Amino acid sequence: MKFLVLSIISIAISLSISLAQSSLVFLDKNTGSGIPGVLVKVSSHPNQTSDEKGQVYLQISKNTFISFSHVSYESGGVQLNENENKTIYLVPVTQSLGEVTVIGFESERPLVHQAGAISKVLEYELYRFNENSILSAFNTKPGIRIEQRAPASYRISIRGSSLRSPFGVRNVKVYWNDIPFTSPDGTTALNILDLSNVQNSEIIKGPAGSIYGAGNGGVISFESRKQVTENYFSLDYGIGDFGLNRYRIGIDQQIGNGGVSASYVHQQSDGYRQHSAMDRKVFQLALHSNPNDKQSLSTQVLYSDLDYQIPGALNATQVEEDRKQARPGSVGQNSSIKQKTLYGTLSHELNFHKKWSNITAVYLNTTEFENPFILDYKRETAFSYGGRTKFRFDDIWGNFPVKIIAGGEYQYGKTLAQNFGNRQGKADTIRFSDDLITTQAFLFQQFEIEWTSKLLMTLGFSENFARYDIDRQIDAGRRTPSFNSRSFDPIIIPRLAMVYKLNEFSGIHTSVSSGFSPPTIAEVRTNEGSINLDLQAERGTNYEMGYRGKYGIFNLDLTAFYFRLKETITSFTNDQGVVLFRNAGATDQKGIEMQLDYAIYRNQLSLVQEIKLSHAYTGHFFQFSEYSTGGTDFSGNRLTGVAPNTLVNLLDIRTKPGLYLNLTHQYVDEIPLNDANTVFQDAYNLIGSRLGWRTTFGGRWDFEVYGGVDNLLDESYSLGNDLNAFAGRFYQPAPGRNWYGGAKLGFRY
Template identity: 55%
Template sequence: MYKILTLAFLLSSFLCQAQIQIKVIDAKTQTPLENVRVQPEKGKAQLTNISGILAFSGSENQSFSFFKSGYEPLTAILGEGEHTVELTEKSLNLSEITVSAFESERPLLEQSAAIVVVSEQDFNRFNETSIVNSFNTKPGVRIEERAPASYRISIRGSSIRAPFGVRNVKVYWNEVPFTAPDGTTALNLLDLSNIRNAEVIKGPSGSIYGAGNGGVVNLYSPADPIGGRVTADFMAGDFGMTRFRLGVSQQVGNGGFEASYVSQKSDGYREQSAMDRQVFQLGGFFSVSDKQEVRTQLLISDLNYQIPGGLNADQVAEDPTQSRPGSVNQNSSISQQSVFASIGHLYRFSSKVKNSTTLYLNTNDFENPFLLDYKKELGFGFGGRTKFTYDGKLAAKNLRIIAGGEYQTSLTDAQNFGNVNGVADTVRFADKLRATQGFLFQQAEWNLMQNFMVTIALSENFSSLEIDRQIDASGGTLGLQTRKFDPIVVPRFALNYQLNNYSGVYGSISSGFSPPTIDEVRTNEGSLNLDLEAEKGINYELGYRLGKGKLNLDLTAFYFKLDQTITTYTNPQGVVLFRNAGSTNQKGIEAAIDYALISNETGFVRNLKIGTAFTGNYFTFTNYQKGDNDYSGNDLTGVSPNTLVSRLDLRTAPGFYLNFTHQFTDEIPLNDANTVYQDAYNLVNARFGWARSFAGKWELEAFAGVDNLLNESYSLGNDLNPFGGRYYQPAPTRNWFGGVKVAFLY
């Protein structure tokens, strides 16, 4: 009898133990949400069951964080008793998406510029080995990959001056300048896992971001610790492709850290096109107080990739997988090791005034054996960016003022040798290089009426290049040569009018400039083109956005007039050189339409969405004469006049999903004379898979997919105006991939 009474007492004590019971539901449909990760302020995370319910012991009020893929994260303070928490599905509705472009966090409908968002869902529609496919679904944006990890970004035709690498586009990573002060961006040092989402501003944005006529790419991967979580991914595919990732996140108080390691390798579709990249990232977030936050990032990259080189039409017809003759013997390739570290600090002086400051430093060890030479560079750089934001009133109308500055400098020891069978030979020339750029910016956003906003912005820009020649085997001039560009003032004026709660129009006039990079001034055969002028242009833009219910519509028309356009040509030795080529007229139309056919969290088909993006680039040269040839009126080299992308996304209740993409690219002129074109092509990609959670602790995804389903012959990045007709960089034929992802909560 005593044992029975004791057991009854213990059972009643257990049943009466204080609990915090939580039920999580969809805010729109009011249906329970399964597998929501709930992280308490104290204790271990749990997942909701099929009824959307879980419970934590205790009665003390504490903070709970809620996470579920496809839903906005939420934090709530809950105590003893039963609670219902509503999660809102991540909106693809333009009337609700918030972006941080132009340093002003506002809903997209209130932004007076052509901006597209590339989300984590966009990245996960493809094979996750590169950023190419996801960015190329957006109107006005094109990323080319001539060989694995050899990127080239074109925003509204900006890649005309980029024979290799990323130029004429400013790139930021977690609010830190990732573009070097000489104007180049080593985007291939980042793995796709280092990017959670991206915002692309199309057209000149120098009033806030400095040099770059193409636009700005803001990449974000902030540390977002969600308790204890370990993840592991593995993927394999054709052409010897393998990718492995291991990640861990840990919450520490109100902050925490995330770390990941990624190894990706590929033999490549073509001869001499293998790639091997190792990337380690460590990010930390620390909430010092209600007024202060600190974020840190460390990126260590080790990248090696081979360069197959361009082929002429006969070589492509003979064997598109071959490399340019000599590339194998000379080991044409790039080896690059880099360390990039940053720290960011946010301080809220009051409810109206705050400051955000980021500082960074980086090191870079670069080697590039090529057919004609062997380049070695060892560099160091540092810089930072700061901005103050004031939210107040002027004449009883809302006023936001943003002001700040940015400064960058880099020091590089650069040496060019002869190349004998892939080994550096006698030094040909050597330089100590210094690139510096800085600017101040100011911006005022004034709501003259509740639905009408005026933006006035201005920046003052300074930049210089120093080339101190130490060695010149040809007997050329030694010593310091400097090119200091005249200070440039870059204004921007924009209007935004909200027609109603779900649609609006905007217009803007913005100026831009882009000085030549060191690689354009100091070419591989040793000449110094210090007379190369900065490009300058002015852009006129008009746009309309609609985000209502299941429908999104984004339309933009623009006219960009560019003077002192920098174009490329190749000398008989195969060295890429640069020149100013008069001016260009760039008229364009960009349109994106998305529609959710089905959005129902209770049905078998949970989501079915379709979308289309159209880009019309009607760009021509004006006043462009080269020798006895007048190319005025010709189409701009390297730009497709018409691109159309269509998408379909399906998600079901059991966890099966399908992503289907079709991209049509019109023919592309490959030389200034418009006598050679790449043929139009259709590119079809698909990914299908299954994703579920188990036992409240495990998450599993298995997937497979195909790229270039139609087995098209095309180049994803051509050489422009090359010597010997070597225009083509053949892209992979039909190829398959598959993989698994596993996550464990501890």
């Protein structure tokens, strides 16, 4: 009898334990309806998906961290106790502006209540195109244009800022995981990053010197994945026209309250044009930890080995003959770039108090750079270090809502730069050799005051210091070493901004900001050996007003601005083909930027779950207001290299079985290619598409297969023209119609 009673009790206890369940219910934040198909991941348990009501039941015996994801919603995680029932409201990826949070001017707020022209590029937007670069996704945003003169040769224009960038990225400040990714000399090697090194991005358009120092173009902040929520192995493979091959191997491993992740990417292509092959290998190792609830620590190592050929620009006759040909001399002289870069970063966040916090990030960087060109052969070895720290004080005066943000940034760079003659792709006799030292630093302060529940004011300013030394050790021309130094007096850059909150989902913003951009060493020290110390820093003032809001299914972001720039730096080419720089008086830049997006259909239970549209319009009406050189007056001419009108239309369709379709249309107006406005790049239309299928099976496996076509209309256009080019060599022909495809496989272990 005792045995029978004990057996019954044991069975009852076991049955009660087996029936003791925890549950999660996933609801759409906007509609309140249940979300089926949410993937729920629990360590050491099989994965599950929510049912048609958005419910999932879990058998857990202790406080457990659970992560969840859905293709149409933001991913996340939650702590769940035994026998606990919890409802989670998920934010759609296509969400209203009131739900999009951005860092912006170091102030984490909903985008709708940010004072400034800010665009955000989310992870899913990066992966709706060919995955060989970030170019296509960024070019869907108003006011932003990335050009590609050859595979891996990028140029970024934010509101016309590429005017002084014949190649490379200048006059735009770039950050990666809170560290200054822009070198101390003002240039940015954006091409060393693979798409997988970026998860989300924010772009501030126009001067942001009150927080980010020198630069008139704007700021781009990249962020890679910072949290490891599960043990995961992934493998990607992509192919495409012109010999494109790309594969990636990645692994994430949880360790205590943090984790480690590593990835390796190798991308190759033969290129559309002759002598335009590219080979890039990128390795990233990241370690994240949370020592306690007040601290987080992140360290990363990034190594990039990049090798790409430069086909060079063509004139109109050469384009007509064969747009795939390289510029004469490029092949024989092996015009190309080899670059090996190693970054080491450390970031620490500390919450001293619920109202006080600090984030500090430091980095070390070494670069080996080799650039045989038609006219010379350049070698550089660079070392730099720097960091950024920010203190935040929230509501420090009790009930009076004032936030103070204060901090500083410092960068130091040293480069051994040598220029040789080029004899059939080999370095010949040395022409000149310089030791280059660049130092940039600034302090910043910002006050945010909520005068009322609807009116927010931001006042910020920074104090900037810059210096560079050019110590010429060898000069084969003059045969006498020389030392040149240039310091820029401390410059204060202010910004005043106001936001009026119409309601939770709409607001009006206005701002006045100043910009300061000294010439880079690459602009002062040119390839033919001259040193132009007379080149002045650009100074500008930007006036801006905008509206962001939601009307039913519609999200509207509209900004109008006027930017007055003095001592504008422009580029030109001498009769030897060397790019030189000069100040061009002043420019007037008036513009309108608009983005409208909306989901015309959304039903998680139907076969077609979502249909959404987005439109982005850019109207840049820029002109030289005061510009005379060589006895010619260009005042009143359109600004070189800037299209007055650009329109982008996007259509995304997603289905319950996992099929999806992305369609993209881009119209670019004609672009003046010289200051005289006598040569133009014709207007063009680009249409692209991507069709794919993604699914999860067995609770542990993720799979996706996709294919797409770019330039469906087979347009003839140039993406990255040479401005004010000698001998009419303006054009860098872009590929015609081309295809791509790939597959991805992921496994949770």
